[in-house]
Amino acid sequence: MTFDYNQLLLAALIYLLLLFLIAYAADRNYISEKITHHPLTYVLSLGVYTTSWSFYGSVGFAEQQGLLFLTIYLGPTLAFLLTPLLLAPILRLIKDYQLTSLADLFAFRYSSQLAGILVTLLMLAGTLPYIALQISAVAESLSILTAKPAPLRQGFMFCLILMVFALLFGARHITPKEKHSGLVVAIAFESLVKLTALFAVGLFAVFGVFGDLQSMQDWLQADPARLEAFYQPAREGPWLTLIFLSFSAAFLLPRQFHMLFVENLHRRSLAVASWGFPLYLLLFNLAIPPILWAGQYLQTDINSEFYVLAVSLHAGQPWLALLAFIGGVSAASAMVIITTLALSQMALNHLLLPISYPDPTLDMYRWLLWGRRMLVSFIILIGFGLFVLLKQRPGLVELGLISFVAVAQCIPGLIGVLFWQRATRTGFLVGLGAGILGWLMIFILPLLHQIGVFPIKLDVLAYLLGPDTNVWQGATLLTLGCNSFLFALVSLLSKQYDDERRAVAACFENAPLLSENRLLNVTSPRQFSAQLAKILGEETGRQEVAHALSELQLDDHERRPHQLQRLRDRIERNLSGMLGPTLARMIVDSRLQVNASTRSMLSDHIRFIEDRLEQSRSRLRGLVGELDALRRYHRQILQDLPLAACSLSKDDEILSWNQAMEQLSRIDRQAAIGSQLCDLPEPWSTLLRTFLREPKQHQHKVQTQIHGKPRWFNLHKAAIADKPTNDHNRREPFWASVVILLEDLTELQLLETELAHSERLASIGRLAAGVAHEIGNPVTGIASITQNLKYETEPQIITESLDDILEQTRRINDIVQSLLTFSHGGALPAHGFTSFALNRCVDEAIRLVRLSQTGKRLEFNNHCPPHLQISADRQHLLQVFVNLLTNACDASSPGGTIEVSAELENADVAQTDHVLIQVRDQGSGIPVELMDRIFEPFFTTKDPGKGTGLGLPLVYNIIRDHGGMIWVDAMYKQGTRFYIKLPVRQPSESTALMTLPAGQ
């Protein structure tokens, strides 16, 4: 049975069209995300590993090397078994730093463009023959099915179709995140097709050729030499070498790396792939031995590498042969498409861009897109060119293994990425260079010699290791041995540069946490755009900044240093996805420079540590977990503290802002943290900055206006000490940050005012009887004078009578005025104190007290010097004296004396002058055991209904608000003696009241 070229071509075209449709439908979301994002789709897409080498070549490999063919699939099984140690960390790096290829990964870790270039060249050299091999396999399958030599035209057509597919579904747009769901679904479909095709041929081999499994077993038993030939290479061949090579190829081959890491949508998918992909390989290979034995049984003259086609042709069923052909096309096309896309990305980032960076006046996105498309086309065409050159190819398996040895050269470097922090750029470059050199000499130069390009026949292995050396064992040992040895040796002898150390910190979980973050020279997103425009072009620069802002959910007015640092990091990552990590870092470093003279941002360090701990919360165990719980507990205490608290760095940057602070200030915590103190809205900025500059650690009853209403706060601050240094000449403050507490006293202040008012009312009540009596006497006098005046005609007497009435009226007026003055007290004035004579205030208090103490005939002596002026609130001080004198009256016996005296105390240079006032009586005195309680609210020794217990607490508060002190002399035995110490100051010098105008 043979086919016509056109029939096969049509079948291939229909199949590829179906592939187009599937990819298109997935791209346009016509296929549900449940399917496109399903882990199974991801697992199947990894089936790109099985190329035409696996589909056709495995049977030939099995015939020549028996069970050794399985090593190519057992290696990946081991690699995927080690997913948590091997693949997951790579995936993390790829996702976190938006890397798009193996070359990007090495360029990132070793911070070297040369590393990227070397890896790209190695991958190109190692993989291009492999692409040629796929074209060759499809051409060969055409030749077998048509029984005619395959014309080049068909191979070229195949290449063109793949090129269109790759351009449409893999290079349609430039995005920082290389995700192509259409492509992934199409490749998954291809994997399913080739598995189905191979399985169908395998089933036919067992049941169509042998009849059943038992017959096949009998046939095998009948010829023990055949089974022995199957097992013998496994004992004597390079089993371990091949497992190692396929182990590294499973995730390092460009197509594998691309599908496994770059196209990965969810980490969970990798978990499923850790067993799902090996299962796919197992199922794929289950059919190989029966197909091999069926081919041998049929004694077909077709090359064993194409037994899959030979057996299906023998079936006489055109559909089976066609399915096998489509399976082969699937295997080849998937490999070519993905490899080309992966190589084009590498070549773009590490060859094209470093060589010819586009002019900033051009549209960067367009340039990149067309650059990539050009590279895709170029790579496929080179593959086709090599296919033409490699007509005398050494075989599917050999070419495949050459690629495997090439990618295995990256294993030492990968150890430096994942496990060995000490590895250096120089060590990597020297080791990889040596490995590549060996690989070229062992494989590529002989291959070029074979096709007539290189004139000298080289046999390095025979020369170095002897003529009987197995080529795979010898080549792997020699190239990787040199590579690893030089990598380790040079790494140990060379030093890491600063940029390398930063990259190491990003790669390793246990690397030092705190990096040297500094403030940026650019201070706004607009400046970011302007700077980037100089190198990316105006439009691209603007779009990149806008894109990064949108991803970080920031707005165009962002000014916070740490947010700008985040913006810079995000832009670097996004550029890394488009231009590669080295170029992205160069652009960002040169255009978005950091200010070397600034200090590290403490808030960034704190956030860095907190983010890291937050992400790792469920994974911290043992003592570390307990310490973290303790940390959370302490942080929660600070957060839920009913006092408003915030902490500030040396640079006035806000490090923390607790919940109470958030509620009090109505400034969102997220917005406050990382801001500079001066950027806070008023009055908070001035209030906190003024207090921060004050030498005092505490300030009491600071009044400010918030939303037009007065608020009172107690402010406290404490320095959080930095780590001590040995630098004794250091002039900077010896602390790393300051914590500020704000105690809101507004309610307390209002309550105190209420209480004072109540006390005043109570006093007025007590005074009422005296007032009535005092006013009653002159009124009686006025009444009798007026009555006599009615009958008086003598002008002299009338005049005297009127003077008497006026005198009595003045007396009443004095009483009423005193009462009014006393009753007008309230909150302490916001504008400061006034200056007045102390003795007049005392006189007034005495007059008021006398009104209610008429029965005791007490004597009041005011010894205050008339010239002594004091700055205070007159009404409040009057209240102090009234309360103290009333208490003195209550305690005194009839006829007792109450004295008030005052003297000026000259203080030393550092302090203000004070007035020391004494109020003493000759009463019963205060028992020593009650002295500690007399200033407590509601504490009274008077009978119920006679005292509120608020008098002395009110006195205490008023004196405290004036910055003074009051105490009772415990040693005074003749009665009670109160001392009041008040500062003598001008209103402008007030420190107890720091007032802030509203709206300042």
Added chain:
Amino acid sequence: MPPPLESSITWQDAAILLVIAALCFALYPFFSWWSLQAPPWFMIYLLWALLLLLGFLLQRRFSDHDV
């Protein structure tokens, strides 16, 4: 730079995985001996399936983040 994620894989987990991997390589002499006994051809597939089962059970030990 963003904080690297912490891994929950303890050194014991890593050791188990590495021992399994090493065993797969080190069992080669056993495999040589075993192949001399001419076992059924599909036996190696059964062993392979066993290894897969092990991989499946192991991955359940780790969180999504780690695997």
